[in-house]
Amino acid sequence: MIGPAILAVDADPDRLGEIERELTERYARSYSVAVAGSADDAHRLLEQLAADGRDVAIALCALDVGGVDGADILDGVRSRHRHARRGLLVRWESLGQRDVGEIIFQAMAADRIDQFVFRPMVSPDEQFHSAVSSMLLDWADAQRTAPNTVRIVGESWTGRAHELREALQSCAVPHDFCLVDSPNGRATLEIAGADAELPLLQFPDGSILQNPTNAELALATGGPVCPEQLEFDVVVVGAGPAGLSAAVYGASEGLGTLVVDRGGIGGQATSSSLIRNYLGFPRGLSGRRLAQNAYHQAWVFGADFTFMHTVTGIRREGRFLVLTLDDGTELRTVGVLLAMGATYQRLGVPSIEAMVGAGVFYGSSTS
Ligand SMILES: Cc1cc2nc3c(=O)[nH]c(=O)nc-3n(C[C@H](O)[C@H](O)[C@H](O)COP(=O)(O)OP(=O)(O)OC[C@H]3O[C@@H](n4cnc5c(N)ncnc54)[C@H](O)[C@@H]3O)c2cc1C
Structure with a gap:
């Protein structure tokens, strides 16, 4: 098996076989498809993958697996594979059923699943694949390996590197950071030249900006900074x-x-x-x-x-x-x-404000 795993769990061998075939035919080139027919098998498989240092990109689980709640099985995924996307498999006929909607809502609200996915009904089932593809993109986003991810290379996570990260976030551009003395950082510096001014921004096409202004950053990521008319x-x-x-x-x-x-x-x-x-x-x-x-x-x-x-x-x-x-x-x-929205209050203490981005951070979500 090669590549990150896509895991499917279902106690019904026929349904599991259908999902395995559907996943294998579409994704086997880049991902390894793994299946389990019981909660115990799923736990063993997850443990084995984690022990082998293998990533799980997606875990799909039936609502009920031999009397065990699918969400209970999916609980074991995130602790071992923190970026994995978790989906409950539901039948198309369940659409509109209050009890199934309630299970999905409760599991989502408690962050036990990310999505519900309709089971494949025909082969190929493009609706099923659209859901799987969007989960794969979310997984790649969380891993910071999505297409168009911009790399920031700096001497430290703070200071101007932090400001550039904030600016990229405000441009809705996926980005990651690496230290200049890490393998990726050294590779970028080698292209930019040893006397390049840090931090560096490396774009997916390989081009590099040295300590750009926010306006240069916006322009480079497809955001105009001057009106073309007045x-x-x-x-x-x-x-x-x-x-x-x-x-x-x-x-x-x-x-x-x-x-x-x-x-x-x-x-x-x-x-x-x-x-x-x-x-x-x-x-x-x-x-x-x-x-x-x-x-x-x-x-x-x-x-x-x-x-x-x-x-x-x-x-x-x-x-x-x-x-x-x-x-x-x-x-x-x-x-x-x-449409100027809200502005959040800051502490307003000058000595603390001076440290924002250099040890003092304001945050509203995981980063
Ligand atoms: C972490 C987090 C999670 C959230 N999750 C949810 C959620 O799950 N569901 C939900 O419904 N809501 C959520 N919200 C709230 C939601 O994001 C806001 O209600 C929404 O963004 C408000 O939109 P808006 O366009 O009115 O204002 P804003 O999003 O505040 O945008 C205002 C924009 O105006 C710009 N601006 C302000 N003044 C000027 C000026 N003078 N000149 C030029 N530009 C200016 C700002 O730079 C900003 O980009 C969340 C908010 C946060 C912070």
Whole structure:
């Protein structure tokens, strides 16, 4: 067996065989498919994989495995494989049944599962594979191996490296960090040159920026930092979920729409590892994915964006409103939509504020 494991558990040999075949035919090139027909077998398999240093990417489990709750079996997954995604397998016919919905809700609320997955009904079952693929992407995201992950290389996790991490988070860009004297750090430094200025950002195409400004970082990750024109029908201040929604609807109605944000996209939502109550996403999605999707949607509808700029003033001039940005740029618009969200209070103690990013961190979720 090669590659991280995809594990399926079901006491019914026929159903287990169907799932094993479906998984093997689609994923065996990159993942090893492992199956267990009982709770005991599943525990043994998980222990063996952990002892062999093998990763589990996904564990799928029937609601009931020979009298044992599927969620009980999945409890054993995260303790050994912390990034593994866990799904309860349900029959399509269960859709709408209150008792099954309740089991899923309780297991999700207690963080015992990540998703529910409809069992495959035909072969190939693209609905099943769509759920499995999205779990694999979530697993890769958590492992920081998702496509487009940007690497930060620095002498320490604090200081400017921390600021760059915050800026990448505010641009909803997946990223990881490594010390300059680690094997990956040395490899990046070798490409950049021994006298390169740290921290370094290495992009998936191999290009490297040396201690970039936040504006350079935004540009390099696909975020414009200057408006291409100075007159719009609507300017939206804030690119959090509210501002991005406004951008989609403004632009899709044909209004010349600009969104300005002092950071990147997603606002507070980018700190959320899993949002379960957003309309249209029954299995939840990360704040970063939500922000990326909304940004792509607004972009395709023709909305313009200007990141890393704060709107500092607003005044009326005839039928126009004039917005001032922090670099002095003035934007004329017929309508302004303020979607500036919330600003969290900080301690406000100067000596502590000076240490933010260098030993003092504010956090709202796991990082
Ligand atoms: C860790 C965490 C988890 C959460 N989980 C959930 C959840 O599961 N479900 C849920 O419903 N909600 C959740 N929330 C709350 C949710 O993220 C917020 O309600 C939502 O982001 C608010 O959206 P918004 O667009 O109104 O404002 P914000 O997200 O606050 O965005 C405002 C944007 O405006 C920008 N801005 C402000 N002033 C200016 C200015 N002068 N010039 C330029 N730009 C400016 C900011 O940079 C920011 O990007 C969570 C929040 C956090 C922090």
